[in-house]
Ligand SMILES: [Zn+2]
């Protein structure tokens with residue numbers, strides 16, 4: 001197995017979908033290769049599922065530095081999570097934008113009257 | 123305090139009727155916005171705003187000017203709307219099911235997330251998008267909808283949301299996060315690019 005082959009079958013390796021033979025070749029290469037060893041170590045650090053679970057803290061920058069570094073190492077190798085984080089951020093900013101401009105409002109006379117009357121009674 | 127407030131407050135405290143009328147005319151609009159958003163009924167929102175003004179008047183002496191009058195009244199209106207909401211017959215707590223991401227056994231996404239484009243700059247497109255987002259927020263199950271509104275639109279802290287919803291802070295945090303994920307899923311068909 002070479003470096004390109006390892007990277008292209010990493011997904012199946014972690015989803016336990018490689019043959020025993022391919023699995024062994026994957027592990028053998030990752031142990032002896034100075035590039036692939038660290039890559040596989042990063043893949044082992046955190047799954048997409050775990051990353052998503054703590055995404056709110058990441059986006060709010062509430063993660064401790066060490067944890068944040070784990071997140072960023074994962075994002076550097078995972079396009080799926082990059083896309084997810086981006087859409088999560090956009091969703092949030094679109095929600096926040098709902099509080100935007102105030103539509104003009106003139107209080108209906110009967111509501112104003114009702115409040116003033118209720119105040120007198122109180 | 124703003125100039126309006128410095129002149130209005132003493133008159134309110136002195137019980138001046140015209141001052142109360144001014145207060146209502148100045149702040150009712152923004153209070154209606156939050157009450158409508160929470161209650162989704164014009165009539166209930168008006169009732170909540172009425173409750174809010176009366177309760178504000180009762181506690182006016184406790185208003186210490188730490189925040190602006192507008193911010194304080196916004197809070198009071200939020201509380202009044204939530205109180206109305208709690209008085210409604212409680213619906214079932216609905217779970218989000220399909221709207222939360224699913225994962226394979228190895229932790230990868232079952233459906234690879236789509237790439238979202240930058241948001242349009244054009245004000246017209248922007249307005250359409252704002253309307254779409256409002257509709258989608260309204261599609262969320264009530265318990266998630268309210269958590270999202272309080273945190274991300276009304277700007278309450280997670281701790282404040284937990285008090286309003288009678289949850290632990292941890293549970294409130296999870297609920298807010300899931301609500302955002304669910305809204306993301308509802309917006310995905312509109313904003314995600316299908317093929318990269
Ligand atoms: Zn290699």
Ligand SMILES: [Zn+2]
Pocket residue numbers: 047048051074078080081082
């Ligand atoms: Zn990932």
